[in-house]
Amino acid sequence: MNKRFILRIEKLALGGFGLGFHEGKAVFAQRMAVGDLAEVELVKERKDTAFARPLRWLERGKGVREADCASFDLDDPCGGCDWLMLDYPAQLAAKTELVRELLQPLAPDLKIGAMPASPNPVNYRNKAFLPVGSGADGLYYGIYARWSHRIVPHQRCVLHPQLFDTIAQRCLEICRKAGVQAYSEASHTGTLRHIGLRCNKDQSSVLLILVTRGAKLPFSNLFVKQITAEFPCISGIVQNINRERGNVILGPEDKLLYGNPWLFDELAGKRFRIHYRSFWQINRGTTEQIIARLQKLMGGAGLVFDAYSGIGALGLNLAAQAERVLCVEECREAALDGELNSELNDLANVDHLCARVEDALPALLSDQQSSPCKTPDVIILDPPRSGVKPAALQAIIDTGIERIFYLSCAPMTLHRDLKILLGSGRYKLEGIQTFDMFPQTWHIETLAWLSRV
Secondary structure, X not given: OOOEEEEEEEEEEOOOEEEEEEOOEEEEEEOOOOOOEEEEEEEEEOOOEEEEEEEEEEEOOOOEOOOOOOOOOOOOOOOOOOOOOEOHHXXXXXXXXXXXXXXXXXXXXXXXXXXXXXXXXXXOOOEEEEEEEEEOOEEEEEEEOOOOOOEEEOOOOOOOOHHHHHHHHHHHHHHHHOOOOEOEOOOOEOOXXXXXXXXXXXXXXXXXXXXXXXXXXXXXXXXXXXXHHHOOOEEEEEEEEOOOOOOOOOOOEEEEEEEOOEEEEEEOOEEEEEEOOOOOOOOHHHHHHHHHXXXXXXXXXXXXXXXXXXXXXXXXXXXXXXXXEEEEEOOHHHHHHHHHHHHHOOOOOEEEEEOOHHHHHHHHHHOOOOOOOOOOOEEEEOOOOOOOOHHHHHHHHHHOOOEEEEEEOOHHHHHHHHHHHHHOOOEEEEEEEEEOOOOOOOOOEEEEEEEEO
């Protein structure tokens, strides 16, 4: 295949790619929409597929718009957004169709409804970790380019609040004056690796996290004094120490430089404490859509298991409809947040277990006579992108829990796990609904619900 060739996009594919064909091969191209015709450059070639990037537009497809971001261009693309060049209705339609293509074969008679619009299609991210680099003009921050750890500099990102960029830019100005050096992955030298930010609903409380290679951070006291004086909304500053090579952002060590390592926020009428390490859905408006749908679908229940519960965002909002709720969460900080959040919201019928779901679930469900828990009649699964481990799925199948609600941010692993549940012959798929947790990207949040046969 030639290094450069003309490509017409025929459909959109999982992963955020436009899909076209050239010389008998499927070609996946980034930042291209259906109907686009462009000269593209080959990035990677395999036996039956290839990957490319656009160099020069010849025609643009329906629904294409001007991307409102200086880092979303042909020469130096940022990896944060996939579909910023598509108008929002086209994004919603494309995501709905991708889920239908993937999951409809599991239940041919099932109608998968259209994806509702997110209440917050821009500036929705309440958390961001921004890698720091160094160039001719000194320190800069940005977002990694796709397929690399090359940092694309940013002045303004449309996905998170403008306040994040304002604070991050001021952090770098102070660090430059203090002589702080950016971390280099190649040489494993330098100090500052990432700037992390998390905010609450009205941005009145912000956590600032400085990820460093070592414990020493020059003039840290002066930094804290200056940044908190300029931004009174900063309620906590944490120095996270990651001494290891690799692409894992956070290390195991923390130094609290100011305030608290958590903030308080509201969701669907309830109050939550959120540690900076705790999982918390990044798009509040879409999360409230999901909670409303779960409340309507679940109705009344006896015992509810909330697996991969985080700080209890789902379980606590369903507690009023259940006799008891058991939240199971691996992250210690999130489990502690969950316990406090039950107290904050006066929920006496919610228990919390800090454990890995794949370890705890088989143990809780294997021997009901000796277990302190009776069999739940509802289980909520909200796993990471890797999906639910086989041991946990098998425990659910063996026990025959009456209803399953599976919330997934990864359509492929959802498809894999649904095939296992349906293949057991013990469950049938009752419904699927998509939600737009991640506007301007290809990522899709999907809720599937099953009932015992």
